[in-house]
Amino acid sequence: MPQAEKILFNQEHISNHIFKNKLIVAPMTRISADDDGTPNDRMRRYYERYALGGFSAVISEGIYTDEIYSQGYANQPGLANEHHQHGWEPITQAVKEHGSKMIAQLMHAGAQSQYNQYTSETASASPVQPPAEKVSSYGGQGAFPVPKAMDENDMDAAKQGFVQAALRAAEAGFDGVELHGANGYLLDQFLSASTNKRTDQYGGPVENRVRFLTEVIESVREAIGPVPILGIRISQAKVTDGSYRWPGGEADAAAIFSELGKTPLDYIHTTDGDGLGEGFGNDTLSMAQAAKEYSSLPVIANGNLGDPEKSSHAINESAADFVSLGRTALANPDAPYRILHGQSMNSFDPSLIMQPLANVKEAELEQNIFKE
Structure with missing residues (x-):
């Protein structure tokens, strides 16, 4: 292993939590829960592989938070009730037994919901239809409906959904939670000018559009207390609009990350x-550099960082504090040990993993894990 890459295996802190290295599994939608959203043993086997493979932490796929508007996909796992909570307990236990952290990514799909067992309508910041069609690998087809504009009661309910899901996550053994503020889901729908057309205190200038996010952060932190990790994931691009960029460019980034830096977050995860x-x-x-500069919080960087030379460069140049791996981790659940011992990486083949649906495949679970 080249000298420059050794920095990937230095310990790092987020708040008072020690991470054994700087390599984290990114959240990835795998739609493999039971029909009612309860996690199962197949998911335990899937997540445990990453801990066996040496990652310091695993961030779960997006977990829906309530039994109203939050669910996004069929067979998406939830933390919307106690039954869901108990389903996560053997998963967090398995991951933590191998010395890795596990963080629950809490997600409200908003207008990008393409399946919801609780309701047939969707809700968002404004009645703006997502521009692309539903994602076929997540079981969807056809156009998204036009969402209803959330009123104050809807927003309070969504906020409480995040709060209650975070409390259940702590009870289920997660080390913390990451709020999904990226990729076009509800929090991002409030943040983005293309989807937020409100004329109240939550719409208009970017300082208003970030307000709902900061209120959710404050509410979750007040509920869970100071010990659990609390982070947020932020992007510009959406699942349904991959080319979207903040209209104000870096000035918007400065405003958004500065406001997030004033909240009781422990980290920002950019993608x-x-x-x-x-x-x-x-x-x-870069997004990661902007998050670090304007928030002064620890930053996890994500996006085509599977090459250890590139990921170590991000750390060595202080562009990020951690890197999260998605496709690289899917193909190499043991990527940290492969890097550490100079082993070659498997290339990512979407036809083997993400098609025809993105659910967990038996071939993944049978893959040999390179162990230290």
Whole structure:
């Protein structure tokens, strides 16, 4: 292993939690829960592989938070009731037994819901229809409906959904929670000018559009207390609009990350097509660099960082504190040990893992894990 890459295996802190290295599994939608959203043993086997493979932490796929509007996909896992909570307990236990942290990504799909067992309508910041069709690998087809605009009661219910799911996550053994504020889901629908057309205190200038996010953060932290990890994931691009960029560019980034930095967050997790690329046009910072500079919080960077030379460069150049791996981790659940011992990486083949549906395949579970 080259000297420059050794930094990936230094311990790092988030709040008072010690991570054994700087390599984290990114959240990835795998739609493998039971029909009612309860996690199962197949999911335990899936998540445990990453801990066996040496990752310091595993961030779960997006978990829906309530029995109203939050569910996004069929067979998406939930933390919306005690039955869901108990389903997660053997999963968190298995991951933590191998010395890894486990963080629950809490997600409200909003307008990007393409299946919801609790209701046939969707809800969002404004009645703006997502521009693309539903994702076939997540079991969807056809156009998204036009969502209803959330009123104050709807927003309070969504906020309480995040709060209650975070409390259940703590009870289920998660080390913390990550709020899904990226990829076009509800929190991002409030943040983005393309989906937020409100004229109240939650719409208009970027300082207003970030308000609902900061209120959710404050409410969750008040409920869970100071010990559990609390993070948020932020992107510009959406599942249904991959080319979207904040209209104000780096000025918007400065406003958004500065406001997030004032909240009781422990970290920000940025994701972009290139985790180290110019995030806002020529000669601008990357998303991760902007998050670090304007928030002063620890940052997890995501986006095409599977090459250990590139991921270590991100750490060595202080562009990020951690890197999260998605496709690389799918193909190499033992990526940390492969890097540490100079083993070659498997290439990611979406036809084997993500098609025809993105559910967990038996071949993944039978894959040999390279152990230290």
